[in-house]
Amino acid sequence: MSLLELSKVSKAFNGSPVLCDVDLCIARGEFVAIVGFSGAGKTTLISLIAGLLRPDSGEVRLEGRPVTGPGPDRGIVFQNYSLLPWLTVYENIALAVDQVNPAWDATRRREQVERHIAMVNLTPARDKKPSELSGGMRQRVSVARALAMDPQILLLDEPLGALDALTRATLQDEISRIREETHKTVVLITNDPDEGIYLADRIIPLTAGPGATLGPSFTIDIPRPRNRKEINHDPHFKQLRRDVTEFLLASRHRPHATVTRKLVLPDIEPEDLNLPRSPQGGRRLPRRSHEIREEKVEIE
Amino acid sequence: MRSFKLDWLILPLLGILLVLGGWQAVSGRKAARKDAEGKVVSEERVGLIPALPSVVETWQASRIYILEPFAKRGEMDQGIARFTWYSLLLVAKGYGLALLIGTPIGFLLGLSKVFTKTFDPIIQILRPVSPLAWLPLGLVLFLDAGKEAGTLGALFTIAICSMWPTVLNTAVGVRAIPQDYLNVARVLKLSRTKTLFKVLIPATLPYMFTGFRLSLGIAWLVIVAAEMLTGRPGVGGFLWQEYNALVYEHIILSIITIGLVGFILDRLMSLIEARFKSI
Numbered sequence: 001m002s003l004l005e006l007s008k009v010s011k012a013f014n015g016s017p018v019l020c021d022v023d024l025c026i027a028r029g030e031f032v033a034i035v036g037f038s039g040a041g042k043t044t045l046i047s048l049i050a051g052l053l054r055p056d057s058g059e060v061r062l063e064g065r066p067v068t069g070p071g072p073d074r075g076i077v078f079q080n081y082s083l084l085p086w087l088t089v090y091e092n093i094a095l096a097v098d099q100v101n102p103a104w105d106a107t108r109r110r111e112q113v114e115r116h117i118a119m120v121n122l123t124p125a126r127d128k129k130p131s132e133l134s135g136g137m138r139q140r141v142s143v144a145r146a147l148a149m150d151p152q153i154l155l156l157d158e159p160l161g162a163l164d165a166l167t168r169a170t171l172q173d174e175i176s177r178i179r180e181e182t183h184k185t186v187v188l189i190t191n192d193p194d195e196g197i198y199l200a201d202r203i204i205p206l207t208a209g210p211g212a213t214l215g216p217s218f219t220i221d222i223p224r225p226r227n228r229k230e231i232n233h234d235p236h237f238k239q240l241r242r243d244v245t246e247f248l249l250a251s252r253h254r255p256h257a258t259v260t261r262k263l264v265l266p267d268i269e270p271e272d273l274n275l276p277r278s279p280q281g282g283r284r285l286p287r288r289s290h291e292i293r294e295e296k297v298e299i300e
Numbered sequence: 301m302r303s304f305k306l307d308w309l310i311l312p313l314l315g316i317l318l319v320l321g322g323w324q325a326v327s328g329r330k331a332a333r334k335d336a337e338g339k340v341v342s343e344e345r346v347g348l349i350p351a352l353p354s355v356v357e358t359w360q361a362s363r364i365y366i367l368e369p370f371a372k373r374g375e376m377d378q379g380i381a382r383f384t385w386y387s388l389l390l391v392a393k394g395y396g397l398a399l400l401i402g403t404p405i406g407f408l409l410g411l412s413k414v415f416t417k418t419f420d421p422i423i424q425i426l427r428p429v430s431p432l433a434w435l436p437l438g439l440v441l442f443l444d445a446g447k448e449a450g451t452l453g454a455l456f457t458i459a460i461c462s463m464w465p466t467v468l469n470t471a472v473g474v475r476a477i478p479q480d481y482l483n484v485a486r487v488l489k490l491s492r493t494k495t496l497f498k499v500l501i502p503a504t505l506p507y508m509f510t511g512f513r514l515s516l517g518i519a520w521l522v523i524v525a526a527e528m529l530t531g532r533p534g535v536g537g538f539l540w541q542e543y544n545a546l547v548y549e550h551i552i553l554s555i556i557t558i559g560l561v562g563f564i565l566d567r568l569m570s571l572i573e574a575r576f577k578s579i
Contacts, residue, residue: 052487069486071487072487074487075487076483078480078483080480081480082484084481084499086502086503086505087502095498096488099488099494100488
């Protein structure tokens with residue numbers, strides 16, 4: 001039985017559809033990447049899985065039970081870190097650990113926090129506030145907080161989207177390592193096919209919105225541990241990247257933008273010589289209509 | 301203009317000297333009218349504003365109040381620090397009351413749309429009412445309290461006038477809490493109380509302290525009016541009594557004291573506010 005199952009999930013905001021008939025099955029221990037354009041509805045999808053949003057129709061099931069709200073069994077890492085700025089690294093993680101495991105004694109809870117700070121290599125920064133940390137470090141805290149809740153599934157919502165390319169690569173390797181250590185089920189949302197292919201077991205493109213849905217799933221059987229340098233020359237990697245990118249581009253069936261141009265027609269119409277002549281001119285005078293028409297131009 | 305060494309000290313001092321000079325220039329001075337034999341017949345005040353005491357006169361008349369700030373010679377004849385202390389005590393009580401009432405109202409306004417729709421109009425109507433209008437009502441409300449009526453009325457006035465900035469800033473602060481923080485609370489399934497104390501209040505603190513600072517400024521404004529009308533001993537009461545006693549120098553002494561204390565209070569609150577802003 002799959003750990004997470006979405007069946008015919010649809011969601012609309014203010015009448016405009018964002019997701020339509022999304023089906024997804026994720027097995028325990030799997031690492032699935034969902035890749036799509038910005039604004040396609042990726043965050044909506046992960047919010048539905050997290051239970052922060054309820055689907056309009058269809059169902060999200062975790063271990064066969066329908067998801068009715070957010071909960072600590074789905075650890076989520078948001079794109080913008082969402083750390084509480086008045087708490088230190090330790091306190092941010094401890095808030096989660098204490099809340100999720102109230103029955104544990106103090107020593108065990110402290111060990112759980114310290115272990116996860118160490119897992120993301122932040123022990124030297126444990127007493128710092130998020131404002132004193134770089135973006136990459138903040139995101140590590142966020143990952144540590146999600147993992148410290150010991151969730152069934154780890155949801156990563158464009159976790160590296162706000163980071164520079166070098167930090168991004170470092171953190172990708174770190175996510176890969178942590179995943180090897182913990183064997184967690186992971187759903188990664190990203191807009192970078194390379195990132196998805198490098199990290200995941202399976203990559204699924206999300207078609208361009210509105211009314212986005214998931215495309216075919218591409219299995220990535222590149223053996224682990226994967227090497228960032230070598231993978232770029234791996235023919236399978238290249239093929240996957242091409243397939244995913246082509247699918248995404250093809251899904252963008254609608255033109256991106258239309259421009260409306262105003263056309264001003266010639267300002268004068270010739271006088272109609274068939275009409276009778278009159279001293280005031282009457283209807284025989286040339287008519288100036290200032291007629292304006294609009295032309296819509298679609299830009300690819 | 302180029303800045304120079306110690307300009308932070310010299311320029312303000314220069315400004316103060318200029319104002320003092322202007323004050324001295326327009327103020328009145330004593331002039332004796334003499335008869336033909338050179339005998340002083342009467343004394344009168346001359347100058348641009350004859351009744352305005354000059355800088356020197358003000359200092360001479362105020363010296364005893366400043367140099368013996370804690371002296372108590374009578375109910376309405378005490379050192380300036382003692383008067384200030386009475387005023388500050390009353391402000392502290394009224395201000396504390398304003399925060400205790402205003403902060404929860406602010407939270408309710410920020411959290412509940414229904415509450416906002418119900419009470420926002422009445423708040424907007426009560427907010428601009430002057431302390432001078434509230435005070436008589438305060439005195440009437442506590443008529444049964446006898447001797448304490450003045451104090452309680454003043455407290456009521458300070459509280460109701462100074463709580464609005466706290467109410468409104470807290471409400472804005474609660475509404476400005478990023479959705480991310482609330483999502484964290486939801487994912488962790490924090491209880492309502494825990495969400496309030498672990499997320500809502502810490503996230504709102506910077507706004508709350510801005511409100512607290514503005515409220516303190518208003519509380520200090522109100523105290524003078526309240527003391528003037530109730531005749532309580534304090535800086536404002538002293539000011540009004542000395543006006544009635546025609547000792548105009550002491551009005552100026554009181555004004556300077558009120559201004560200085562208000563300035564210091566605002567600075568102290570700014571320091572505290574800055575601490576919470578830094579998160």
